[in-house]
Amino acid sequence: MTIQPASTPDILDTGHGNGKNRVPSALLADLENALVSVDRVMAVRIVRDSCVTGSPFMCLETLIVPALEEVGRRWETGEVALSQVYMSGRICEEIVDTMLPAGDPRRVDQPKMAIVVLEDHHTLGKRIVLSVLRAGGYEVTDYGYGVSVDQLVDQVTRDNVIILLISTLMLPAAIRSKEAITRIRKILPGTKIIVGGAPFIFDPLLWKEVGADAMGHAASETLELVRRMAAEVQR
Amino acid sequence: MTGSMTSMQRTLGTMGFKEPDQVPLFLLFTMHGARELGLSIHDYFSKPEYIVEGQMRLLKKFQGDCVNPFTYAAIEIVAWGGEVIFREDGPPNAGKPIITKNADIETIEVPSVEASPSLLSGLHTIELLKKRVGTNVPIMGSVISPFSLPVLQMGFEAYIELMYGEPDLFWKLMKKNEQFCVAWANAQIEAGATAIGCADPLASPDMTPTDLYRKTGFIVAQRTIARIRGGVATHLASARTLSRIDDLAKTGTVGVGVSAFDEIGAVKRAINGRMVLIGNLNGIEMRRWTPEIAEQKVKEAIAKAGRGGGFILSDNHGEIPWQVSDSVLFAISAAAKKWGRYPLNWVPDEG
Structure with a gap:
């Protein structure tokens, strides 16, 4: 199910260039695809399986936020629709609320x-x-x-x-x-x-x-x- | 608009993909008539006679090619039992959703046009306009598409979740909305509307992905338009159209309202004689235009989309904002006459 541009590196640095926070690009693409397909179950599974170690913030910064940013970028270029952006945000919000409840x-x-x-x-x-x-x-x-x-x-x-x-x-x-x-x-x-x-x-x-x-x-x-x-x- | 043809002849000519005497100009005013009559927007919309007088004064003043009995989108929601919230400087909003939980879809009743004072008032406006303009000027009726009405009925967020999560209830709602839309549109045609503008922003690829649209809004549009006894032009209300042109052409619509964010020349080529292109002046930005900028924008639109007919110059949303000044509107009208006279010999061949 993963669709990757040929030029995408295997490892993406989402740590603002410091190389600390690295997540496999395939994982990021999988999550992005799950989000635009409005596949809650798949999105939850991807995050759960890949965020077993480290802090929730690390998971946010290296996986969830970059995936949402990419969905947003694709909306701006007309590749995805607002309904997909909305559903992606809702799915990620639900996931993050379980990892990091409001008031945490x-x-x-x-x-x-x-x-x-x-x-x-x-x-x-x-x-x-x-x-x-x-x-x-x-x-x-x-x-x-x-x-x-x-x-x-x-x-x-x-x-x-x-x-x-x-x-x-x-x-x-x-x-x-x-x-x-x-x-x-x-x-x-x-x-x-x-x-x-x-x-x-x-x-x-x-x-x-x-x-x-x-x-x-x-x-x-x-x-x-x-x-x-x-x-x-x-x- | 002045010229050798009536506004109706000009519009029908371009709809037949022939070049009339000049590019038709549809200045889709809703609120501006209130200013002409010295009334508040709320009071202006309260009587069909005011709206008719406002439209006739605007037609004479700005020399456009249509009259617009449309008042505000929430008028349909009033028929469904909802409320309208007025403001002094813009179009009224629909109030709280009438569908507050998905189960309401099962029980909500389709309003009858004949029993809805807000709709009857709209029909009376059309009848009065028809008496004033006869067959010389097109009267644009308006409906909200069954596929887009739920945004007002239940709120955008709840509707998106319904589309993705509750297909059975979605189709129940569509069936009710189709029944209402067809009855409301046909009543307007019978009252004297020349054609129906169907606002369907959710048909845009900006709003609904292609695979979902083809399984939902596309089918709804085909079924609805087939039952309306007059021409229907679909307006995506500022949202982009280009990548959805082929689908829209298959819905049976005769025209499409194009966004300022669409490249109008590319849309004209994509349409390829299947629908009339309506647009695409940026109504929001229009507020800060100078007369010189207005002329330039009109000239650009005509250069890219005017050749061969099939083009009506208009704004990109289907409503001129209250904040747009008369000086800009006069400039748009003058530029449409200056640059829109056929044949467009001043346009380079590649247009």
Whole structure:
């Protein structure tokens, strides 16, 4: 079942170039194929058989996150569909929740993060990002959907959120994120804000216009952004 | 639009893959009529008479080639017992899902068009528009495809999980949705709609993988379109079409709405005379266009897709956002006239 490009090396270094975390590329391709085929049983088996030793974080970083990132990359190039991205995230989230339950002390040493659908009732984008971040080992507070600017500012201030992710599908809601971001910055100038959703993809200048720190084209890209921002704020 | 043909003749000409006098321009306004009448979006949508007056003023003002009785997608959800959430600066959203657990699919009843005030209001709008435009201007009816409606009925996430995990219930829901969609579409045709725009974003390869689509949405679309007593144009609502063109052509649809992310020339070649191409101006980006950029975008689209007919210039979503200014819309209309006059001698042969 494994489909590998001829040029793929037998061992992939997923340890950010330091060579510490190495996983057979065939294993990674197997997991990726199981995910896009929405084969939960196979995905669980692959992770279970290959993560018997080492910490759960090692398994996340070397196998699960790279597989999800590859699924995300293939969505951006049009090779897989959003329904497959969603199901991949859900499967990985379930797997990771059994390895690293929410509230596990090993998840605690992270900046406070939250995600919201602002003034909008389309939740798929948020759900995908949430799944991918949780599958990446992050604890993320879900503020839900249809949240007003006032509610969001209150929640972010109350929780002292350090990394905030704002998802929108409708253009008016995306434009309104500017007000939310402006008000949050006045109260919590250090908070990093990532926006995402269709309006930001169709208008590549919109994320700058609303004052965000970054935009996530895809959930896997958002995971990388969060990883980088988390490292910055923890420095 | 001004020219030697009526808007209807122009549209039928291009649908017959002949070059009419000029490229037809479908400016698919929903909310802008409220601004013309000085009403809130909520109030504007409350009376068919307002919508008709708004459409007629917009037709005259921007010289497009169709009128659009469509108000908002959630109007269908109201018929199914759901709610609508209005906002001041954009289209209303559907409220909470009407299917909250998969078992609801077994018991949910298909609404009757005749017993649904929201749909009857839509039919009355079409009847009034028909009286105003006669056979000179196409009236675009609208439905949501049975395959895509569950996004509003039960939420995107629950629907994806249903498709993958509960095929029997999926098909029960499709059967009910097909019954509703066919009745709603045919009622619009009987009221005077020239054709039906069928919003089917889940038919896009961006949303549903090919193998799953062919086993689900493709079959649903074929069955549904075959029972609608008028032409149906499928719109993927901004999602990409290119790799699904062959499948879409086999559904029986006569037109396809194309994404701004599709290379429009490649789509035109892929269509190869099987469907009319509708699109693909980027409605979201349109908000920040200058008149000069608008002209350039119109010119590019016509250059790549205009030759030989089979092309209607429009936005890529099927709705012009509320935030798009009149100056840009005037520029689009003027550019369509300037660059869209057939024959397109200014377009290089390789187009």
